[in-house]
């Protein structure tokens with residue numbers, strides 16, 4: 028086991044790689060980066076349940092596979108149920124002494140479409156039943172595999188092929204749903220938001236998700252340069268901007284306690300984010316100011332609400348009372364990879380390289 | 381870096397020549413051999429069970445690793461009874477009470493790919509909700525077993541029995557076997573795993589149990605001792621498993637136009653192979669249980685001139701009607717289809733070719749089709765025969781409508797008048813329909 032405390036980028040390269048090269052994801056796609064980091068981060072070997080989407084079609088084209096770990100793709104909406112079947116099968120096979128006990132971690136990789144929209148029921152059911160798996164939502168804010176359509180994760184005002192920037196309607200009219208909070212409301216032991224550029228934060232969260240004794244969920248922002256309309260080499264910078272502008276705060280919910288993780292901060296206006304991507308171009312045109320102001324106001328309000336939510340959970344007192352570390356089903360956040368955040372998130376570095 | 385090559389998991393060498401079904405199909409004479417000596421028969425114990433409980437009883441004995449299901453009438457009897465076994469610690473099974481039928485079959489798919497024996501049960505609308513996953517299960521060659529308590533499809537909402545669900549399932553690549561009594565529901569629940577997991581088949585299996593008529597009918601069921609059932613089904617040992625961490629495998633690949641066609645052709649060969657495999661499994665089961673079943677069940681067909689074809693629990697009443705017709709001098713007979721998929725065409729040909737007129741009883745409408753479902757199967761089977769009977773289509777019993785003796789006698793007299801008139805019309809008669 029490699030301790031995360033001492034984990035260095037160089038050491039990561041020595042970890043088993045879940046994915047080989049030669050897959051068909053676009054250059055600059057964040058999805059393969061997230062997958063490899065997740066598999067790097069796991070202490071145990073992975074068994075993967077995939078939802079239909081870019082990752083699946085680009086990595087499992089018969090007769091080839093880019094996967095170096097066992098993988099099953101069943102359909103678009105049901106990766107969580109498939110994972111629950113694997114978990115239950117393992118338990119029963121061991122109980123019946125049909126196989127030797129072994130250490131492995133079931134990981135689901137599913138897009139935002141598969142998670143926020145079509146698969147929400149399957150996810151919710153599996154979370155409620157408490158199957159142990161790490162669910163990674165590869166969130167690129169749209170149905171990219173089918174040609175950049177809007178999803179429940181798509182931000183208000185975003186251009187997609189089903190929410191075009193027309194003369195009457197300027198991109199997606201609706202606000203996105205707060206899926207991370209919806210998942211947290213299931214009361215599962217570990218829930219987090221992460222982003223692809225901040226590998227240290229992501230790795231630490233995956234480790235903690237893996238250590239949880241029940242289902243865990245990490246919603247990872249994963250820019251899609253095809254759909255977001257930016258250059259492939261800008262993926263990490265865009266991801267960082269999403270955090271810096273408050274579009275994508277980084278936080279975790281450990282046994283119900285909310286806390287910002289170190290790299291969360293909101294220091295830039297939303298227009299910085301819009302300027303970097305073609306999908307928001309129409310919002311920079313004259314006449315769109317009101318729409319932009321409304322978006323800024325709501326981003327600000329959500330940021331304040333998140334800070335308040337996190338502030339409500341003070342760090343546990345050293346002795347007795349409240350949410351003591353001893354009650355936690357997840358190891359306490361003692362990890363040096365997670366720089367301690369002030370509630371405002373000021374003055375900390377994100378771990379991106 | 382190189383891309384790892386994966387072995388095709390869907391290979392099989394089965395072929396589909398009709399001669400593999402039975403050594404030589406010769407009418408019904410060779411088939412109805414219920415008196416064969418069976419030296420290894422294990423004594424069964426008679427108990428009173430309804431069809432749902434009979435299936436649950438078999439599941440307790442089989443002890444699959446996974447039972448994943450969602451409640452729907454008339455299937456609830458099965459999962460409630462099984463939940464009791466689970467709660468009493470009588471099974472080592474993981475019972476997953478999922479949030480929908482789609483999730484039930486999805487969990488079975490994950491479990492089966494992980495090397496477990498996986499079972500689900502549903503009915504009508506639940507099957508409709510599963511539809512996407514039916515093809516995924518068969519396409520991935522996973523021997524999941526489903527107990528389908530046949531029920532009408534909505535709308536209008538109707539919780540009662542007919543075969544609309546089963547008939548809609550026919551093209552999804554599952555082995556489908558229909559029983560006519562709680563005893564058969566129990567016996568087929570046991571044989572199902574042996575057929576599905578056979579290395580030449582490796583396909584999912586649906587045990588069709590008529591909603592209410594069988595699921596809720598309490599009858600004497602002769603149950604085998606637990607050890608005999610466990611011995612008969614053995615353990616499921618797939619070639620590849622998701623839990624084999626040393627030999628990672630990718631299940632559920634994407635196919636381009638380069639391979640999809642070939643995979644579907646292999647799947648067809650595997651499903652065709654399930655016919656002979658099913659016959660062999662039923663014969664083996666007869667040796668253990670003393671209860672002999674055929675893929676089609678013939679009744680008084682050898683010297684018959686007209687015949688009725690039926691699937692499921694109406695068979696008993698059809699036989700009563702055949703007897704009554706015989707008493708009035710009409711040479712009637714009946715054929716029950718046990719194996720719906722693969723459709724046992726060689727056996728149907730052998731059983732029916734010599735008749736003058738055959739009426740096919742469908743408990744489903746083939747909306748807008750050239751023939752109602754079972755009728756179309758029988759017609760296609762007989763088409764290439766140089767001499768074949770005239771065919772007549774009947775629809776009965778939709779949405780739980782009872783089919784009485786009078787309806788069946790009127791069907792027989794319609795067949796008899798077609799026979800004497802010497803010509804058939806491609807029309808459907810709806811038995812028991814209010815005028």
Ligand SMILES: Cc1ncc(C[n+]2csc(CCOP(=O)(O)OP(=O)(O)O)c2C)c(N)n1
Pocket residue numbers: 079080081082103104137138139140141142165167169170171172173178
């Ligand atoms: C039942 C069903 N409906 C629709 C589709 C078509 N479909 C395949 S992938 C996809 C979008 C995937 O979006 P997402 O989950 O966000 O993954 P991404 O491709 O963006 O990574 C859609 C709509 C499907 N395969 N199955």
Ligand code: SF4
Pocket residue numbers: 051052053055056057058081085167171172250251252253254
């Ligand atoms: S379309 Fe977007 S999500 Fe899909 S492979 Fe390309 S960059 Fe990745």
Ligand SMILES: [Mg+2]
Pocket residue numbers: 138139140165166167168169170171
């Ligand atoms: Mg997406």
